Amino acid sequence: MEEEGVIKFDLRFTAGPAIPMDTLAELNNWRNILWQHALIGQDTRRYDGHGFGNISQRIGAADAPVGNREFAISGTQTGHLDQLSNHHYARVTAYHADTNQVTADGPVMPSSESMTHGVIYDLDNELRAVLHVHSPDIWKTAAVRGIPMTRASVEYGTPEMSHEVARLFSQTAVREQGIFSMGGHKDGIVAFATSVEEAGNTLLTALARS
Ligand SMILES: [Zn+2]
Secondary structure (H helix, E strand, C coil), rough: CCCCCCCEEEEEEEEEECCCHHHHHHHHHHHHHHHHHCEEECCCCCCHHHHHHEEEEEECCCCCCCCCEEEEEEEECCCCCCCCCHHEEHHHHHHHHCCCEEEEEECCCCCCCCHHHHHHHHHHHCEEEEEEECCCCHHHHHHHCCCCCEECCCCCCCHHHHHHHHHHHCCHHHHHHHEEEEECCCEEEEEECCCCHHHHHHHHHHHHCC
């Protein structure tokens, strides 16, 4: 399968200070919960030992324009860590699917799936949190549970994935469901909501039903 964790966009990264822990408290709390459920992690028996899962929360102004909806996101290659501090999160300040560019700063480089997170924030300004996890149980039962799915031919972290997510928003009830499955990214699940808690609960509910 494709390699998790490889950054496929043109990253304009500047090393900089960490986001204050107060800003990240809820997101990091949910990261602990998801890690404890093995929805985020790193396991030698899964995905050739690559880390998996990444989470974000908007931190910028509510009226920020498309392409600049600033968000905090877990850093690349952090899946193996049982606890994260604010030094494990980056700040994405701009992203453009058309040119495949992401601009970020912080103490760590942003997740390889940053573009997908940005695209979701652009699709609905009300959304404030995006959680990408890996769950064999939810993924395998997505079709029978009516969870919208991106096409199997589309890989994570590509401009095509951005278009696929946009297609789901226009052609399915994904906005109401708050969750979709990545058909071409083994076990890949994305939940999103107006708050981290709501997105996290969507995942735990889907896990319990699967
Ligand atoms: Zn993934």
